[in-house]
Amino acid sequence: MTKSDASVLLFFIDGLGIGTRGPFNPLDNLDDAVPLAVFQDETPPPFLDGIVVPTDPRLGVEGRPQSASGQTTILTGVNAPARLGYHKQGFPNKPLVEIINAESVFRQLRDAGVGPITFANAYTDRFFTERPRWISATTAAVEAAGMPFRTVHDLKNGAAVFMDFTNRILIERGVDVLERTEEEAAEVLARITAENRFTLYEYFITDKVGHAQDMPLAKHVLRSLARFIRELLMRLDLDQTTVILTSDHGNIEDLSSRNHTLHAVPTIIWGAQRELVATRIRTLADITPAIVGLLTTDYTD
DSSP states (O other): OOTTTOEEEEEEETTOOOBOSSTTOTTTTOTTOTTTOOBTTSOOOOSTTOEEEEEBSSTTOSSOOOHHHHHHHHHHSSOHHHHHTSOOOSSOOHHHHHHHHHHOHHHHHHHTTOOOEEEOBEEOHHHHHSOOSSOOHHHHHHHHTTOOOEEHHHHHTTSOBOSSTTOHHHHHTTOOOOOOOHHHHHHHHHHHHHTOSEEEEEEOHHHHHHHHTOHHHHHHHHHHHHHHHHHHHHHSOTTTEEEEEEESSBOTTOTTOSSOBOOOEEEEEESTTHHHHHHHOSBGGGHHHHHHHHHHSOOOO
16 A cells, blocks of 8 residues: 555544443443443454554643643644643643644645545534634644535535434434434445545544443443444445544543543554554554654555
């Protein structure tokens, strides 16, 4: 495979750490949880030869890892907590947005002449008519590269996936869209991935459920998410596409507390270049350099 053939899907899951087994971990003995059923000091059951790399989200900074700084690190390769001196929760502040504007993975790839590249998530009409005061790291990354956003119109045409890939949240909000099964959503995301050199997809319901400490809902969400991932992987050409699944911090794997955990997060890599990519990742700051390196360097199998 050469750089002109390679493509990458970065599948970001908010709030998924590598926990221990026990009554507070919804993944423990959960049916159909592969490939998300990863536990400390255990070798996870293999799925399509994926490699699990326990990844450090703490980045040498005291305190609990947080979303804004962790996601900024994932999407830029810059150790954002070290740059700030602390872990920043919620949405990126001005210093983090400045890091994203300068070092976004989208911008690095664009400047290297890699394309097409895309963010697969759909944005609702409200985002455009009532732009929120605070924006996510992913939104800032898209804007840093001057890329278009996918919309509900794209979603209806099978050209976008909502962060709730089933569309149920949109339907509850009164948006006129059809519910999707995990298989249907996987088909759409697989098609988007096949059309682009680099694709990012973001899922953050896991973090919300972790904060809510809702065990039945956590089990349901994880089972559905795992199925979506399995269906997606089976629809991708893994000889051409490298899939990197990762998270910004732990949360849902320990419902004994509503706080984020100090656990390592699972980075799982599938595809022909999985071993090469796996050797390059130890912390969240290694994700973007691995992606950029893969898409700008010639490799032969």
